[in-house]
Amino acid sequence: MKFLFQVCLLCFGLNLFSQAEKIEPPFWWSGMNHSSLQLMVYGKNIADHDITISKDILITNVIRTENPNYIFITIDTKDLPAGTFDIEFSKKGKLLFKNPYELKSRRKNSALRKGFDSSDVIYLIMSDRFANGVPSNDSSKEMKEKADRNSEGGRHGGDIQGIIDHLDYINELGATTVWSTPLLEDNDEKYSYHTYAQSDVYRIDPRFGTNDDYRRLGSELHKRDMKLVMDYVTNHWGIEHWMIKDLPAYDWIHQWPGYKNTSYRMTTQYDPNASEADAKLCMDGWFVKSMPDLNQSNPLMLNYLVQNAIWWVEFADLDGFRVDTYSYNDKEGIAKWTKAIMDEYPNFNIVGEVWLHNQAQIAYWQKDSQIGALQSYNSYCPTMMDFTLHDALMEVFSEESKWNKGTIKIYDNLVNDFLYPDIDNLLVFAENHDTPRINEIYPNVEDYKLIMTLLSTIRGIPQIYYGSEIGMKGKKEIGDGDIRRDFPGGWEDDQNNAFIEEGRTELQNEYFNFTKNVLNWRKDKPVIHKGKTVQFVPENNVYAFFRYTDSERIMVVINNNPEKQMLDLSRFEEMLNGFDSGFEVISNQKIVLNKELVVGGKSSMIIEQMK
Structure with a gap:
């Protein structure tokens, strides 16, 4: 009986099955800032159809291009709740087919994602x-x-x-x-x-x-x-x-x-x-x-x-x-x-x-x-x-x-x-x-x-x-x-x-x-992550810089030489002032920041400065 009913509808030109091959975006969400939603509808000679929507939804624009297989439909989704509505395609006042379209519920705090x-x-x-x-x-x-x-x-x-x-x-x-x-x-x-x-x-x-x-x-x-x-x-x-x-x-x-x-x-x-x-x-x-x-x-x-x-x-x-x-x-x-x-x-x-x-x-x-x-x-x-x-x-x-x-x-x-x-x-x-x-x-x-x-x-x-x-x-x-x-x-x-x-x-x-x-x-x-930087001009291919905030300082030393280097720490006094020791992250050892610092050949140090 259901099959006969569908056949009758087709005989009268009412095909409730979609003749649009694609609608993109395929669905959208309610509560979006981008609420002026432009739907791209694609199908054979789809531009020949008149467009209506079955619910009280405002169509703000319909654009046809030189290619009759496209039609662009803009709808206002502002304040619309989540749910499904039909996009209806007609010719000379006769409904030919319709496509359901869904507005989904948006994830909580989606707009504020970090x-x-x-x-x-x-x-x-x-x-x-x-x-x-x-x-x-x-x-x-x-x-x-x-x-x-x-x-x-x-x-x-x-x-x-x-x-x-x-x-x-x-x-x-x-x-x-x-x-x-x-x-x-x-x-x-x-x-x-x-x-x-x-x-x-x-x-x-x-x-x-x-x-x-x-x-x-x-x-x-x-x-x-x-x-x-x-x-x-x-x-x-x-x-x-x-x-x-x-x-x-x-x-x-x-x-x-x-x-x-x-x-x-x-x-x-x-x-x-x-x-x-x-x-x-x-x-x-x-x-x-x-x-x-x-x-x-x-x-x-x-x-x-x-x-x-x-x-x-x-x-x-x-x-x-x-x-x-x-x-x-x-x-x-x-x-x-x-x-x-x-x-x-x-x-x-x-x-x-x-x-x-x-x-x-x-x-x-x-x-x-x-x-x-x-x-x-x-x-x-x-x-x-x-x-x-x-x-x-x-x-x-x-x-x-x-x-x-x-x-x-x-x-x-x-x-x-x-x-x-x-x-x-x-x-x-x-x-x-x-x-x-x-x-x-x-x-x-x-x-x-x-x-x-x-x-x-x-x-x-x-x-x-x-x-x-x-x-x-x-x-x-x-x-x-x-x-x-x-x-x-x-x-x-x-x-x-x-x-x-x-x-x-x-x-x-x-x-x-x-x-x-x-x-x-x-x-x-x-x-x-957010500290400021102070860098010192490299000497003997050794580069040293500091990352710092009001409460913390990190000293980084990169020795690009195959031989070990001896750093005179007095050169870095402006950043070491008040810090006489440190924890070296790579070696997992505490070190003294006194007069000199020995840095191995082709090696680096990350020093958390300590008072």
Whole structure:
């Protein structure tokens, strides 16, 4: 009888089953600051329909583009309670079909969530290369590229469950926050494992897991008082993205027409003398041929990105974003995107990848920068990546002391801290998934310890790269796959399981235990998180600096020489005055701060000053 009733309805032209293939966002929440919700509806000739809503909900705008397969419907959700309503699609007054749409109840205090900050340590994971928790999802019938662990650029099978399975390892290490490289669907035919060429931004790639798996990752982190940062891409999608294959509008992406590669000359964003042609080529050119460049100056595109980002924060209970290729975006568009996220979540944090080699040029992009203000620009992005410190760390520990060589490069980097409006909101790192491995550059564990000492005590938010804490290496000149090797023990047939103490070699444990010691010590040290810095010009390739508050002082000494050095402590009297002893964190010993301090060759000291 039910079947006959449905047949009758179809005969009269009333199909209660959806003819809209997609509605995005797929659902929303009540009580959002972003209450003017723009729904993107996609389906064959969907724009030919008239739109009504079955309840007393205000439709404030309906936009049709040149592509009849899209319609954009804006509704006012302010003061609407959680619940479900119908979006009705009609022609000539006849209801043809309707779609239910849900406003969910928002998590308590969701708007006040606290993002990552300088009290945190971020552990960066290359998602496909960390751990394979579910071997059965390594390949998917839906996805073009299949797993091939023997291929350096292939998919190896790391997934969300693999990360969840080893959260206790990350927690033991002393990291407090996980940043995984993107997990959204990437349906490229090859080299899809990095997932920066996304084909659906509302869906976790099935080879990594499901949307619910990602939400569970956030939940498991929060149970451990840890945080989750999503790697978000605003500048480009992949050529296989379903919207790229049927563009809502010609200017949804930057057309030349078609493809033209960016020049990568980001300086044209703020160069007062830049030609329009050069600026356009950098910002509107495609990052690579397989990644069409999104046009954030198109308000429909920009709002789509804003809502997608907010949707993931709410859905997965995120604590932050790392935004890929931040400075390649239309700079006015990315500022609007960033401000919309921060308006929704005032205590959230976003770190922008601005890969430049000049502090003033990086500082331009930080929120409330006085340098940006010279051009009436504010990106609203709270945190920048300290690439100039990274540049220095790639060279310092293999150099002898000269006027411009050795540890003076670290000193010179901090000299320019005055350029940044918020020096605590710098992401400090020696390496990431795009750079050479530090253990390849510096094959001795002693140099690794110097680097970790610095990152653990310097101003800013430390970020470490998975596997370095056990001495993992990789050559950038071989290819990206070599600096993104599989973590030993992440696969069932791995002979070396470095996730557990007894599975690590003696050398791997030396790397791990040093990292664990300094990072766990750092957790409860507000003087490191928010203290001020006083640094002394390096002498004989020995760099000393102090972190201090009104109640606490830490002395850090880094000896970059192979021989031990004798420091005359009278030089540091202004910071040692009143402190005649200290507790040295690395050696776990009390020391006297009298006249001289002996620092072993290629070693460091972290001294909690005591009266």
